[in-house]
Amino acid sequence: MQAQAVVPVSRGNGKRAVILLVLGALLLVLGVTGLFSLQGKAVRFDKAYDTKDDLSPYFFGALEEGQSYSFLQNLWFGVARFRLWVILAGIALIAVYVMMNRDLLYSQNVAPYVFVAPFIITFFVFFLYPFISTVMMSFQEITGAGTRWIGFKNYQDLFANKNFYTAVRNSVVYMVLTCAILIPVPMLLAYMAETGLSRAGKLFKTVAFMPVLCSVVVAGIIFRMMFSELDGAMMNQVRGLFGMKPITWLKDQNGSMFAMVLLCFWRWTGMNMLYYMAGLKSISKELYEAADIDGANSVQKFTKICLPLLKPTTIYVLTISIYAGLAMFTESYMIFGGNNSPKNYGLTIVGYLYRYGFEKVDKFGFASAVGLVLLVGALIITLVQLRITGVIGRKED
Amino acid sequence: MKKLFAMALVLCMLLGAFSVASAEGVTTFTMWTFIPQHQEFFEKAAERWNSVYPDRPIAVEVTTIGYDDMHNKFKVALQADEGAPDMCDVELGQFPNVLAYSDKLLDLTEAMSPYMADLVQARLEIYAKDGKYYGAPLHVGAMVCFYDKAMLEAAGVNYEDIKTWDDWYQAGLKLKEADPEAWMGTVETSTQWVASLMLAQQGTDWQADGKALINTPELAKVIDTQKSWLEAGICETCPGGQPDTEEGKAYIANNKIACVIMPFWFMSRFTDEIGENCKDRYVLAPCPVFEEGQLQSIGQGGTGTVIYANGTNPELCAEFVAFAKVSPEGEAQIWDVMGFDPCNTAIWDDASIMKTDDNKFNQYFIGYPIDALLPIKDNIGYIVSTSISPTINNYLGTTLWNEVYVDGVDTAEALETAQDAIDSDLF
Numbered sequence: 001m002q003a004q005a006v007v008p009v010s011r012g013n014g015k016r017a018v019i020l021l022v023l024g025a026l027l028l029v030l031g032v033t034g035l036f037s038l039q040g041k042a043v044r045f046d047k048a049y050d051t052k053d054d055l056s057p058y059f060f061g062a063l064e065e066g067q068s069y070s071f072l073q074n075l076w077f078g079v080a081r082f083r084l085w086v087i088l089a090g091i092a093l094i095a096v097y098v099m100m101n102r103d104l105l106y107s108q109n110v111a112p113y114v115f116v117a118p119f120i121i122t123f124f125v126f127f128l129y130p131f132i133s134t135v136m137m138s139f140q141e142i143t144g145a146g147t148r149w150i151g152f153k154n155y156q157d158l159f160a161n162k163n164f165y166t167a168v169r170n171s172v173v174y175m176v177l178t179c180a181i182l183i184p185v186p187m188l189l190a191y192m193a194e195t196g197l198s199r200a201g202k203l204f205k206t207v208a209f210m211p212v213l214c215s216v217v218v219a220g221i222i223f224r225m226m227f228s229e230l231d232g233a234m235m236n237q238v239r240g241l242f243g244m245k246p247i248t249w250l251k252d253q254n255g256s257m258f259a260m261v262l263l264c265f266w267r268w269t270g271m272n273m274l275y276y277m278a279g280l281k282s283i284s285k286e287l288y289e290a291a292d293i294d295g296a297n298s299v300q301k302f303t304k305i306c307l308p309l310l311k312p313t314t315i316y317v318l319t320i321s322i323y324a325g326l327a328m329f330t331e332s333y334m335i336f337g338g339n340n341s342p343k344n345y346g347l348t349i350v351g352y353l354y355r356y357g358f359e360k361v362d363k364f365g366f367a368s369a370v371g372l373v374l375l376v377g378a379l380i381i382t383l384v385q386l387r388i389t390g391v392i393g394r395k396e397d
Numbered sequence: 398m399k400k401l402f403a404m405a406l407v408l409c410m411l412l413g414a415f416s417v418a419s420a421e422g423v424t425t426f427t428m429w430t431f432i433p434q435h436q437e438f439f440e441k442a443a444e445r446w447n448s449v450y451p452d453r454p455i456a457v458e459v460t461t462i463g464y465d466d467m468h469n470k471f472k473v474a475l476q477a478d479e480g481a482p483d484m485c486d487v488e489l490g491q492f493p494n495v496l497a498y499s500d501k502l503l504d505l506t507e508a509m510s511p512y513m514a515d516l517v518q519a520r521l522e523i524y525a526k527d528g529k530y531y532g533a534p535l536h537v538g539a540m541v542c543f544y545d546k547a548m549l550e551a552a553g554v555n556y557e558d559i560k561t562w563d564d565w566y567q568a569g570l571k572l573k574e575a576d577p578e579a580w581m582g583t584v585e586t587s588t589q590w591v592a593s594l595m596l597a598q599q600g601t602d603w604q605a606d607g608k609a610l611i612n613t614p615e616l617a618k619v620i621d622t623q624k625s626w627l628e629a630g631i632c633e634t635c636p637g638g639q640p641d642t643e644e645g646k647a648y649i650a651n652n653k654i655a656c657v658i659m660p661f662w663f664m665s666r667f668t669d670e671i672g673e674n675c676k677d678r679y680v681l682a683p684c685p686v687f688e689e690g691q692l693q694s695i696g697q698g699g700t701g702t703v704i705y706a707n708g709t710n711p712e713l714c715a716e717f718v719a720f721a722k723v724s725p726e727g728e729a730q731i732w733d734v735m736g737f738d739p740c741n742t743a744i745w746d747d748a749s750i751m752k753t754d755d756n757k758f759n760q761y762f763i764g765y766p767i768d769a770l771l772p773i774k775d776n777i778g779y780i781v782s783t784s785i786s787p788t789i790n791n792y793l794g795t796t797l798w799n800e801v802y803v804d805g806v807d808t809a810e811a812l813e814t815a816q817d818a819i820d821s822d823l824f
Contacts, residue, residue, distance in 0.1 A: 043479060044707060143497075157824045228644055229636050248634075251586070251803050338465055340791060342586065342638075342799045358469040360787065361476075361497040 017100045024093030031087035034080040049081045137368035147365075154369040164370070166344045167352040168377075170257075174348070175325025177261045178268075182321055183314060186269050190276035191302060205277070209270035219267060220334020224250075227259045227335070250336065256345035263331050268324075272317055279313035280306065315389050319382055326378045329354065349374045425456045426714050429471060430486040431464045432700070434665065438734050442721035445730075455717055464488065468495075475501050475705075483708035484718060486700040487532065489523060493784040495703060496526050503704040504529040508715035512723045516740045517696070519779040524701035532701020533722040536737035538660040539694040539777050540594045541769050543667075543679045545655045551575060552655075556682055562595075562622055565656070565685045569631030572655055581631040582656040583648070584623050586798040587638025589790070590697055591658050594684060595619040597778045598691040604781060609789050609823070611797075612816040618687075620801050620808045627802060634802050638794070641666060650674045658684060660697045661738040661770065668736065668761050676761055681769035694770075695778040732756075738767075742774055785823055792819050 038045050038058065045058050056063060059080070060073055069077070079086055098104050138155070141148045158164055189208065193201050211219070226234040229248040236246035249255035283305065291301050329350035333339055336346045339355055347355075349370065357367030386392045430436060436459040443457040460482070462470065468491045474481035475498040487495045495502070506529055513521065517537055524532025544556040552575035554568040569581030585591060596602060599615040610616075626632040637644030640659055649657060650671045657663070657679075667675055683693040702722060704714050721727045728739035729750045736758040744750050751767040752759065759765055797815045800806040 041478060161822065161824075162818060163822070230644060230647065248803070251634075251799060337642075340587075340795050342803070343796045358473065359465070359494075361472055361494045364476075 017097045020093050020097040020100070024090045024097060027086050027090030027093065029090075030079055031083045031090060034076075034083040034086065038080060046081060049077060134368045134371055137365050138372050140365045141362070142364040143362040150365070154366045155373075157366060158369050158373065163344060163347065164352060167347045167349045170345070170347055171326050171328065171349045173257060174260060174264075174328055175322055177257070178264050178325045179318060179321045181261065181265055182268055182272050183317055185265075186272035186317075187276050187306075187310065187314070189269065190273045190280055191306060193273070194277060194280045195298070205273070208273055211267045212270045214267065216267065216330045217334055219263060220331055223259055223263045224335050224337060227255070250345075251342045253343070253345050256335075256341065259335055260328075260331055260346065263335065264328075272321075275313050275317055276310060279310045283309045311389075315386070315391055318385060318389075322382055322385060323378050326374065326381070349377075423454045423456050424710050424713055425458060426484060426709060426717070427482040428457055428459045428484040428486075429467050429482045430459060430461055430700075431467045431488070432486065433461050434669070434735050435459070435486055435700070436461050438730065439721060441734065442727065442730065443717070445726070446717055446720055449720075453713065455713070457717075471495065472498070478707065481705040481708065483711070483714050484702055484704050486702050489697075489699045489701070489782055490787060490790055492524060492532060492701055493782055493786055496531060497784065499526050499529075499531060501706055502531045503706045503711045503715055504531065505533055505704065505715050505719070506530045508712075508719040509533060509723050512719065512725070512741070515725070515743045516723060517742055517777070519777070520696055520699070520740045523699075523779065523782050524703075532703050533718045534740045535700050535702075535722060536662055536731060536735075537696045537740055537742075537777060538662055538698045539696055539738055539770055539773070540590065540658065540684050541661055541681045541694065542684050543657040543659065543663070544682055545652070545675075545678050546680045546763055547678060548572070548576075548579060548652075548655045552579075556680065559682075559685055560689075562685045562687055566626065566629070566631070569626065569655075570629060573629075573631050578653060580633055580654050581626070582654060582658060583635035583640065583645075584627055584632050584798075584802050585639040586634050586802055587642075587794045589793055589798070590639065590660065591623070592616075592619050592793075592798075593697060593780045594658070594692075594695050595622065595687070597695045597780060598686055602781050603789050603793075604783065604785060607783065607785060609785060609816065609819045611789070611819060612812045617808050617812060620812075624801065624808070646671050652678070661766070662698060662736070664758050664762070664766060665736045668757055677763060680763040681766045683769055683773050692776060692778040693773045694776075695780060697780065736766075738770060745771060745774060788822050789819055792822065 035042065041058060045055070047053070048055055048058070055077060059076065060069070063069070104110055137147075139149060139151060141150045141153075193204055193208075227249040228236075229246070229251065230236070231246045233246075235249060239246060247255065249259060287305050287309075288301060291305060296304065327350055328348050332341065332346040332348055332351055339347075339351050339359060341347060353367050353370040353374070356363040356370060383392070428439060430439070439457050439459050443455055447454050467485075468488065471481060471485050471487070472494060475495065478501060481501075509516075509521075509530060516534070520534040520537055521530055524530060524534060542556075542559075544559075546556060549556050549568065549572065552568075552572040554571055556568075559565050559568055565581070572579050572581055593603070596615055596619060599618065601613065601615045602610065604610055623632075627634070635645050636642075636648045637646075639645055640649060640657055641663065646666060648654065652674060661681075664681075667679065686693060702718050704711050704718060708714065719727075722731070723740065725741060725744060728741040728744055731737050731739045732744075732751060733756065736756075738745070745767055752765050754760070792815060796818070797811060800811045800814075801808055
């Protein structure tokens with residue numbers, strides 16, 4: 001009885017309320033279009049609308065003498081001005097539609113879409129849209145006066161520019177060095193912490209992890225002072241202990257790279273150790289016991305058991321280190337107290353992008369091209385690396 | 398209890414509403430600057446404005462942001478035409494970048510016109526485009542030598558006898574003989590205060606007609622002169638790249654430098670940052686020249702205050718900026734609060750303003766600092782700043798100086814590379 005009574009009612013509601021859904025969606029689209037059509041001039045448009053100022057710079061162009069806006073144009077101004085309310089009204093209508101068709105809330109067809117919606121929306125708004133926009137901008141010249149399509153000129157300029165190669169070289173050298181240091185050292189330390197130093201282990205782990213919590217800005221400034229060229233600076237004092245003369249660290253290519261790599265080493269060893277300790281924990285004790293019975297020493301245990309079984313961890317750490325190395329910027333910016341360093345020893349690809357995108361004017365298009373080249377470069381290196389280590393392209397048989 | 402709390406809350410809100418209502422009529426301007434001293438200066442100027450024009454009260458909300466950050470944010474805000482403050486202090490080196498958006502800045506010509514006749518014209522021109530003045534100048538920034546009088550006297554040198562760069566060099570040798578640990582001065586590697594002065598003395602500049610002038614005999618002479626200082630061991634390259642950095646100032650505070658060649662505004666760095674260590678040691682004097690008759694100083698550094706044309710009441714804002722920075726009273730404040738050489742040179746002669754004994758700058762240095770500028774008052778040159786300047790300055794500050802002074806690259810070779818690199822970067 002009950003079921004018979006419920007079904008027709010809900011169907012009837014559903015049919016009538018479709019108008020609400022359509023109206024709601026329409027308002028939503030209108031409101032969002034209004035927001036985007038203002039092209040970032042929203043605040044000033046609102047002010048002009050409220051003070052009944054000239055609205056022609058925003059929509060429809062200038063009016064001629066005696067002409068006035070049509071009803072539809074006025075309506076559009078209203079929609080653009082009260083876009084927030086329009087969007088909210090659209091959402092409210094959709095909500096009403098859903099409330100009138102409560103079975104939608106329990107629908108197995110709809111639920112998955114609702115649950116992935118936050119991710120999908122975030123992905124579209126913050127990843128896909130900026131990415132497509134960057135690709136387009138890299139073929140444009142963007143100035144205060146407007147944008148112009150210029151084909152491949154940005155890329156031609158980029159590959160003809162000497163500093164770009166300096167930046168690429170610095171980033172690649174930095175990436176290689178950090179990978180070469182930040183994989184074996186934390187692995188060994190983690191092994192030691194897990195086995196040999198079991199008593200001092202906890203304190204040791206805490207101390208090693210602490211730099212990770214330190215802000216890179218603070219650390220960068222401290223490193224800048226440590227590597228100062230004054231005789232009293234810490235690193236020059238250290239040289240003094242070995243009877244060496246003070247040097248101008250940050251005016252030297254190797255000295256600069258050393259400072260940046262050391263900062264990275266100091267900051268990230270703890271983090272990578274953590275990854276490796278997690279990896280070590282997952283290796284079962286029986287393997288070690290079996291090795292003990294066979295008479296293996298600790299070096300053999302490390303090379304024959306730990307190393308191969310830590311491979312997944314190593315691949316993960318390598319992958320993130322490659323990208324982090326290529327995308328490094330803040331460390332260099334803080335150590336050199338700005339984006340400019342002697343002979344561009346500290347210039348990285350992202351620093352180069354920043355220089356053109358933000359420090360120079362009207363070079364957003366060029367900076368977009370730099371960003372895309374970085375993306376493609378990092379992608380190729382990572383893919384090659386994953387192919388070599390066998391994560392992708394491996395035959396499953 | 399809850400009710401009481403709610404009532405108190407409502408009361409607070411009402412009071413808040415009233416206080417907003419009573420503040421009506423006050424125009425509030427937002428402002429960005431990258432120098433903390435400027436914040437104090439503008440807040441004081443707003444107080445003065447309110448006492449002079451009680452019928453048009455204003456308030457200024459100043460935010461101090463780091464140098465790079467502020468300029469980058471301001472440029473992006475101008476490009477987007479959204480989110481810019483009503484006024485902004487723009488540094489000279491960054492000014493050409495900001496002038497690219499001159500259609501979004503207010504032309505200050507009218508607001509400054511009552512005072513313009515008294516101002517150093519060259520300082521207005523650097524903030525101008527197509528005959529319109531967009532920036533209100535702050536100071537002349539005349540280059541001077543800060544000599545450590547006692548240190549030089551101990552070596553048998555009277556600073557007043559140093560007239561040419563050659564005299565300066567000879568004084569350095571004498572000083573080095575008397576005290577092997579002392580240095581005559583420093584050589585800059587990250588900027589070009591001294592190199593610009595030396596170029597201007599030879600009647601040239603970094604650029605002409607939109608082209609970079611790097612591979613020139615004049616610049617070669619500048620470099621060779623400074624190289625000779627390093628080779629003779631009378632100078633070191635400056636820690637931090639130039640005196641106006643943390644390291645540079647710490648280096649000066651060690652009392653081992655006999656001569657600092659910097660613009661006049663560097664005084665405020667002595668009083669505020671270098672501190673007591675150097676008090677009563679330094680005396681200001683005009684700079685040496687290559688040959689008699691050359692410019693003894695040029696104006697360098699500085700900030701121009703620009704006004705965002707789409708901001709709050711830009712016309713009133715312009716009037717306020719002119720009042721604060723270029724009116725005679727404003728200029729007197731610039732000297733009094735910040736110790737800068739005001740653009741209105743008429744007041745340089747006014748002893749009641751420039752030679753008061755309770756002024757902290759007059760107290761810090763030997764004699765009256767302004768005396769160093771009076772003899773050269775009408776003969777202060779300047780360096781051109783255009784849209785290609787940032788690119789040139791970037792190459793000089795990062796690469797050229799390091800090559801010639803640190804790595805010891807041959808001058809002619811370095812200049813040739815520099816010219817090519819800068820030309821190829823100007824796309």
